[in-house]
Amino acid sequence: xxxxxxxxxxxxxxxxxxxxxxxxxxxxxxxxxxxxxxxxxxxxxxxxxxxxxxxxxxxxxxxxxxxxxxxxxxxxxxxxxxxxxxxxxxxxxxxxxxxxxxxxxxxxxxxxxxxxxxxxxxxxxxxxxxxxxxxxxxxxxxxxxxxxxxxxxxxxxxxxxxxxxxxxxxxxxxxxxxxxxxxxxxxxxxxxxxxxxxxxxxxxxxxxxxxxxxxxxxxxxxxxxxxxxxxxxxxxxxxxxxxxxxxxxxxxxxxxxxxxxxxxxxxxxxxxxxxxxxxxxxxxxxxxxxxxxxxxxxxxxxxxxxxxxxxxxxxxxxxxxxxxxxxxxxxxxxxxxxx
Amino acid sequence: xxxxxxxxxxxxxxxxxxxxxxxxxxxxxxxxxxxxxxxxxxxxxxxxxxxxxxxxxxxxxxxxxxxxxxxxxxxxxxxxxxxxxxxxxxxxxxxxxxxxxxxxxxxxxxxxxxxxxxxxxxxxxxxxxxxxxxxxxxxxxxxxxxxxxxxxxxxxxxxxxxxxxxxxxxxxxxxxxxxxxxxxxxxxxxxxxxxxxxxxxxxxxxxxxxxxxxxxxxxxxxxxxxxxxxxxxxxxxxxxxxxxxxxxxxxxxxxxxxxxxxxxxxxxxxxxxxxxxxxxxxxxxxxxxxxxxxxxxxxxxxxxxxxxxxxxxxxxxxxxxxxxxxxxxxxxxxxxxxx
Numbered sequence: 001x002x003x004x005x006x007x008x009x010x011x012x013x014x015x016x017x018x019x020x021x022x023x024x025x026x027x028x029x030x031x032x033x034x035x036x037x038x039x040x041x042x043x044x045x046x047x048x049x050x051x052x053x054x055x056x057x058x059x060x061x062x063x064x065x066x067x068x069x070x071x072x073x074x075x076x077x078x079x080x081x082x083x084x085x086x087x088x089x090x091x092x093x094x095x096x097x098x099x100x101x102x103x104x105x106x107x108x109x110x111x112x113x114x115x116x117x118x119x120x121x122x123x124x125x126x127x128x129x130x131x132x133x134x135x136x137x138x139x140x141x142x143x144x145x146x147x148x149x150x151x152x153x154x155x156x157x158x159x160x161x162x163x164x165x166x167x168x169x170x171x172x173x174x175x176x177x178x179x180x181x182x183x184x185x186x187x188x189x190x191x192x193x194x195x196x197x198x199x200x201x202x203x204x205x206x207x208x209x210x211x212x213x214x215x216x217x218x219x220x221x222x223x224x225x226x227x228x229x230x231x232x233x234x235x236x237x238x239x240x241x242x243x244x245x246x247x248x249x250x251x252x253x254x255x256x257x258x259x260x261x262x263x264x265x266x267x268x269x270x271x272x273x274x275x276x277x278x279x280x281x282x283x284x285x286x287x288x289x290x291x292x293x294x295x296x297x298x299x300x301x302x303x304x305x306x307x308x309x310x311x312x313x314x315x316x317x318x319x320x321x322x323x324x325x326x327x328x329x330x331x332x333x334x335x336x337x338x339x
Numbered sequence: 340x341x342x343x344x345x346x347x348x349x350x351x352x353x354x355x356x357x358x359x360x361x362x363x364x365x366x367x368x369x370x371x372x373x374x375x376x377x378x379x380x381x382x383x384x385x386x387x388x389x390x391x392x393x394x395x396x397x398x399x400x401x402x403x404x405x406x407x408x409x410x411x412x413x414x415x416x417x418x419x420x421x422x423x424x425x426x427x428x429x430x431x432x433x434x435x436x437x438x439x440x441x442x443x444x445x446x447x448x449x450x451x452x453x454x455x456x457x458x459x460x461x462x463x464x465x466x467x468x469x470x471x472x473x474x475x476x477x478x479x480x481x482x483x484x485x486x487x488x489x490x491x492x493x494x495x496x497x498x499x500x501x502x503x504x505x506x507x508x509x510x511x512x513x514x515x516x517x518x519x520x521x522x523x524x525x526x527x528x529x530x531x532x533x534x535x536x537x538x539x540x541x542x543x544x545x546x547x548x549x550x551x552x553x554x555x556x557x558x559x560x561x562x563x564x565x566x567x568x569x570x571x572x573x574x575x576x577x578x579x580x581x582x583x584x585x586x587x588x589x590x591x592x593x594x595x596x597x598x599x600x601x602x603x604x605x606x607x608x609x610x611x612x613x614x615x616x617x618x619x620x621x622x623x624x625x626x627x628x629x630x631x632x633x634x635x636x637x638x639x640x641x642x643x644x645x646x647x648x649x650x651x652x653x654x655x656x657x658x659x660x661x662x663x664x665x666x667x668x669x670x671x672x673x674x675x676x677x678x
Contacts, residue, residue: 135585146522149530183485183573191488215574216581232571234522235554239578242555246474247586254610264606271593271600
């Protein structure tokens with residue numbers, strides 16, 4: 001049995017979406033056991049009337065909720081009875097539990113992961129790696145997308161190693177093509193940290209480093225992972241999502257501006273629905289946190305049930321592929337580490 | 340008369356697009372005089388058969404061209420007879436010339452501007468400020484978009500002051516709403532430099548600082564200028580352009596996949612043409628370099644005649660609004676400066 005914690009609160013559609021997503025994942029994997037944290041009565045209400053294997057679901061009462069506007073450090077320290085912090089503590093203390101999924105405050109989750117959960121041996125800092133769809137029907141990971149706003153070249157190499165193994169073992173991409181986000185293609189572009197990182201990545205034969213990437217090529221399908229400092233990685237991901245959403249909104253508005261367009265759009269109804277589905281990040285799961293000793297997956301705050309189920313699937317696959325152990329093995333080739 | 344230099348080489352459609360753009364601008368402004376630099380024979384060929392006021396056009400022969408893949412510093416030092424470097428030298432030495440437009444290598448232009456052209460008194464480093472269209476029909480400037488991959492908080496405040504004056508005096512935006520690009524809205528987000536910049540911007544009453552902006556809101560129309568370090572500003576601009584282009588490409592491909600969609604798209608032909616035009620950066624001119632003592636406008640490498648004409652218009656308006664003097668006045672309120 002693989003035991004995974006689901007933080008049922010903190011998202012826009014919590015707790016119903018989290019509970020529904022949990023049940024979907026439960027029915028998909030027979031060797032999965034889920035522990036739901038959150039206000040027991042509310043969680044019970046969400047479960048009532050649904051059919052599921054009750055022997056594989058457990059509820060742990062946690063009356064408090066961490067809001068998105070709370071200071072992460074304060075939330076971690078003071079809200080001990082929150083659904084997120086209870087899950088974090090159980091993840092830390094219970095060896096039979098291997099992973100956790102949350103749609104709550106990103107800041108609090110990162111702070112909790114850093115202070116309460118151990119890292120893979122040799123890892124300097126864990127990093128987020130969300131996935132975006134590319135225009136040729138593939139996908140691209142971005143690592144880091146915001147856990148570390150300041151980085152060193154050595155950290156960037158670790159992000160590359162972690163995310164390469166993730167794409168290979170969880171998504172089955174052979175020899176993932178790894179690029180470094182930079183302001184130009186040439187090796188000497190960017191600040192000193194990025195120049196050093198370029199050299200370090202070139203000197204890491206275990207990964208398939210293909211050079212610098214300019215951000216306009218993110219969706220081209222030419223890269224499997226883009227390595228970035230958390231600041232510009234965050235800008236990269238959010239700008240892509242924002243531009244796609246704003247463009248769709250504009251198209252919709254323009255279509256409604258003339259009867260002729262409405263008529264045309266009627267013929268293309270299925271196509272527009274497909275485009276919307278294609279750009280719907282709910283279909284691509286969450287940001288996994290790479291480099292922690294136990295698996296943590298962060299779903300979008302606006303996650304619906306599909307997205308939560310996808311996050312649980314990601315956690316499941318990460319555990320089943322023994323990603324942390326594989327990461328440790330490769331990282332320790334490059335990092336001196338003493339217990 | 341306002342005298343402006345046009346570097347006629349280095350762009351994808353040079354020299355024809357540059358010459359055509361020059362003629363368009365020439366016919367638009369009666370008090371404009373243009374000096375075209377580049378291979379004289381080629382430029383003459385581009386001019387032949389066109390009707391224009393020859394008394395306001397001058398050609399300066401420059402046989403060399405700086406390529407986009409050349410090392411900026413080497414290009415500046417070694418290609419003295421290039422169309423770009425000849426223009427830069429004339430801009431520096433001739434007091435009757437006030438501005439320059441180029442569609443050539445960005446790196447070489449920045450290096451030349453930094454080493455050959457003076458700065459507005461008090462300015463630490465000049466910064467690029469390109470303009471993007473927002474979804475409500477407005478526009479937003481991004482400063483810096485790549486001239487400075489490393490910044491200090493003080494530089495970010497200077498970018499804010501320069502770009503605020505630019506939006507106000509060249510685009511007529513009263514009290515431009517200035518935001519700071521960051522990974523979240525709260526004042527304490529980002530690294531130390533961005534946290535310090537947040538405080539500095541809050542303490543600058545001459546600008547209308549409205550707080551941090553997350554990159555997904557760039558096109559929302561809620562901001563007139565986004566202040567950024569050159570690295571993440573570059574990611575912001577290129578990701579927006581890249582995502583829009585990739586989406587349009589995908590739409591086009593999907594439309595051609597079914598007859599029904601082709602039929603629908605036929606009814607929406609004008610709309611799609613409008614969208615394409617809307618997203619065509621050629622219509623929004625170039626990146627002006629703010630903070631240099633003489634005006635420099637950098638057009639996109641792929642600029643066509645419309646875009647070149649727009650760049651010249653920007654240079655014209657910057658000079659006519661005495662932007663550099665206004666900038667100096669405000670900057671010297673905050674910076675100690677000795678000649």
